[in-house]
Amino acid sequence: xxxxxxxxxxxxxxxxxxxxxxxxxxxxxxxxxxxxxxxxxxxxxxxxxxxxxxxxxxxxxxxxxxxxxxxxxxxxxxxxxxxxxxxxxxxxxxxxxxxxxxxxxxxxxxxxxxxxxxxxxxxxxxxxxxxxxxxxxxxxxxxxxxxxxxxxxxxxxxxxxxxxx
Numbered sequence: 001x002x003x004x005x006x007x008x009x010x011x012x013x014x015x016x017x018x019x020x021x022x023x024x025x026x027x028x029x030x031x032x033x034x035x036x037x038x039x040x041x042x043x044x045x046x047x048x049x050x051x052x053x054x055x056x057x058x059x060x061x062x063x064x065x066x067x068x069x070x071x072x073x074x075x076x077x078x079x080x081x082x083x084x085x086x087x088x089x090x091x092x093x094x095x096x097x098x099x100x101x102x103x104x105x106x107x108x109x110x111x112x113x114x115x116x117x118x119x120x121x122x123x124x125x126x127x128x129x130x131x132x133x134x135x136x137x138x139x140x141x142x143x144x145x146x147x148x149x150x151x152x153x154x155x156x157x158x159x160x161x162x163x164x165x
Contacts, residue, residue, distance in 0.1 A: 015085045017097055017118030017131065023084050030077040033070060041067045080120060087118070093164060095139045097131060100165040103139075106147075106158035113163075116140070 014128045018026070041063060048060035087097040095101050095116060102113045116139060122130035129136045136149035137160070145158045 016080050016083050016089055016120050018080075018084050019087055019098060019117065022118075022121050023081070023086055025115075026077055026081055026084075030074065030081065033074050035076070037070055041070060085118075093143055095142045095161070097165055099139075101139055101161060102163040103159045104162050106160065111162055115147060 010059050016126065044063040045060065045067065048054075048057055048063050049146055051057055051059065051085045054060050062068040088094045097116055097118065100113060101116065102111050104111050112127075112137070114127050116136055117128045119132050122128055122133070131140055134150045134152065138148050138159075140150060142161055144164050146160050147158065149156050149158050151157075
């Protein structure tokens with residue numbers, strides 16, 4: 001796996017592995033939050049202030065809550081972007097970030113395909129699993145045909161890797 005770091009992070013344990021697509025999406029959403037959403041909230045606050053008594057002004061309270069939530073989201077995105085490690089290339093035939101892996105449970109014919117991603121992108125509805133999940137950890141660095149086991153709440157599970165893209 002070849003990756004490029006954007007920008008350098010002091011604490012490698014706080015790195016966030018992202019695809020270029022996810023990184024761009026976060027930057028785009030951050031830009032929208034800092035320009036458009038902040039302005040809309042400021043306008044809502046100004047309007048609510050003009051209504052008078054702030055202690056019993058529901059519109060003002062709602063706008064302040066939205067402002068706090070938006071600022072939290074902005075701070076989170078800024079932190080994610082600052083600590084991002086962009087996954088740019090994967091090794092052929094070895095499970096790593098961005099690999100699409102097809103696995104089959106021992107004694108079962110049904111195959112399951114997952115994409116290995118960083119924890120920020122994990123989404124089971126899209127069959128994207130984190131490299132930090134039990135299955136993701138068990139798959140990392142393996143090759144087609146390898147058998148592996150990993151622990152689940154219902155006990156150890158045995159699988160084989162059928163394919164890697």
